[in-house]
Amino acid sequence: MARPGFVLEVDDRTPPLAVPSGDGFRLERFPLGTRVVYPGDPIDPVPDIGEAIAEALDAPLESAPLSERLRAGMRLTIAFDDNSTPVPAMPSPDIRARIIEAVLTRAAAAGVDDVALICANGLNRRLTPAELEALVGERVFRSFFADDLLTNHDAEDLDAHTAVGATEAGVVSLNARVAQSDLLVYVHVAVPPNALAGPSGGPAGPAERLTAAGTVRQIRGLTGLQTRDERGQIAVGEAIGAVIGEAVEVFEVDAVLDNDSYTGLTDFLGRREWEWRVKDRVRAGVLRQGLRFAPTSPRRRAMDGVRGGYRTIAVNAGAPIAVRELSRDQVLAQQRVEIAGQSDVAVVGVPFANPYGVDSVVNPILAAWSALAGTLAAHVGMPVVREGGALIAFHPLSADFSPLHQPSYVDFFGEALTADSDPYAIQSEAEQRFATDAWYAHLYRTSHAFHGVHPVHRWYEIAAAREHLGDVVWVGADRANAERMGFRAASTLADALEIVGSSVGHDPTITFLHSPPAVVSDVR
Incomplete structure (x- = not known):
């Protein structure tokens, strides 16, 4: 343990x-x-990621198995978190790629041929093709990107959004492809602080990641005063998430990661200092001085190349609120x-x-x-x-x-x-x-x-x-x-x-x- x-x-x-x-x-x-x-x-990872994903998809929380929700002739959209989670980036292959491939395998078996993938980047920057490939894997990228079926969300494309309802804060406009889908599979990586916002479809979920810019501003508050009361901001996100949940069926898949942020030459930084070995102390001195005196560009490239050693400790799937509650508890447990x-x-x-x-x-x-x-x-x-x-x-x-x-x-x-x-x-x-x-x-x-x-x-x-x-x-x-x-x-x-x-x-x-x-x- x-x-x-x-x-x-x-x-x-x-x-x-x-x-x-x-x-x-x-x-x-x-x-x-x-x-x-x-x-x-770090908590011990799941013994077999493939088995953990399959078990989550086939025995989900408060939902029928994914295979039973897929049928020929339906429109399926898979949305996934962008590369803002986790940081540093996890080692290859990214867990999102494993989950997306498992979902696509079940969709193919059910005869689903109308499938699109969307990077749920919200107001974050668009990812480059190379960055998208790193998240979804080479096979998925090769199959979908050239046909414009793997895209970044565009919160400013007014023609690509559909009004799906309203709250007291205003009209809720959702990505049109998502709004017109029979099922949205949302692939989410649960790590703090994005796992701490609560189990709603609020700031960390589709409410902010797949809606129009104006809808995001409803969550944040036009004056910013809602952020004085954290609950106020989350409540707006929950209300918008509820509207989205009524407009489109959502099947969420969460990958919960451990907290192994350091690997390779920097792994000693993840250990307690009195447990550092002699070689760790030597590496600390060399690394600290090297970073201190290195020119800015080489230093930044070196740090950008650092990858976390994250491993998956759980995969949860099913109804979004139930999944978020369980994922949050698992993050807090470690x-x-x-x-x-x-x-x-x-x-x-x-x-x-x-x-x-x-x-x-x-x-x-x-x-x-x-x-x-x-x-x-x-x-x-x-x-x-x-x-x-x-x-x-x-x-x-x-x-x-x-x-x-x-x-x-x-x-x-x-x-x-x-x-x-x-x-x-x-x-x-x-x-x-x-x-x-x-x-x-x-x-x-x-x-x-x-x-x-x-x-x-x-x-x-x-x-x-x-x-x-x-x-x-x-x-x-x-x-x-x-x-x-x-x-x-x-x-x-x-x-x-x-x-x-x-x-x-x-x-x-x-x-x-x-x-x-x-x-x-x-x-x-």
Whole structure:
């Protein structure tokens, strides 16, 4: 049985701890008494992935077996998550490819010949053909892509959406191919934080991934105020998910992965520091110095090439709500760590791997999202830091942006944000501008850029987490870039603790969320 996560209290014998910081990592000594939250070891994988997939499809939750729901003459659509999940990418073959091939085999046996595949990228960037092939496998790609039957979802193509109902928030418009299908098979990868949003068809499911841009904005809220109340945002997603569920039959397949984020030369980063062997310490020193002094482009290519060692611990299929509930419980079973009480200060490291920075750049906004919304907000119940407490995060916050993937991020960071901005005050105006800008929409539709409103939605999530905190300080960050986002910067951890001392006291309780692998905190 895998070792569960636990909380270590730093004492005189505790070695320096690895803290990710952008394309590299630091070895930091923490003050005595600091609580260090370690995730559990990876859970044992399923013995045979093929058998696990077959069992899930043939004995699903609250649904007839998939084969019984397939028939000749029907229209079948298979949608699957994009490459924002998991990060780093899993080893080949991707579990989505295995699941999709199993679904197609059953469809062929049932005589289904009207089949299309859609990458459920929502407002994320369109994937390149090579990226699509990596997710669905060479055989599926070769069979469907050339005939335009394997495509990215286009949330801005008004002619390719169908109104399927309405909620109090407005009309719900769904991808036309999906709306006109007799069955939608949705292939989802369950890892935190996307598995923590609840069992609805909300933010992590078809409600956001396969609808028109205007419907997504209903979930996020035109003013952003709904994100102040997390339940409010999820409720909108559930309502829209319910409309989708009434409009089209959905059969969901979830692959639940373990938390083995590191392989090869970096595998020691997934182990507890006092268990590092001599060769691990040598590798840590060489790798840290090599990354520190390497030119930006080679360093970034090296980190982009890192792959996770993820293995599948469960495959669940059937009715979406039942599947999401079970997948969420399985994710929490391996990654939830109980913590006794909140702290004055939380410390997190921001690694190179980011859902919105795959084969790209982790710009300052994405780094802030990773720290506040991706790591600190990955909890059940109360957050690990008390209300009015402080967050100390590690990342250089360099003003690096991808001109191909992140054009709207450049303008949002440079024009919408200023050091004295109220995080909420800028949102309504910014969303209207970036959501309706024709150039951003053109780049999203014809190139590989994130939708124009993408940075605004990430800022909603950052601002919602920021509202809970009294102070946010970045260690090793560009001071001007930190201040532009309303944060402060420090050179060292000791300096950061001195800075937050004025608001939380000079002898604060400190909790370091040691990740990745991801930690889901459960404060009791």
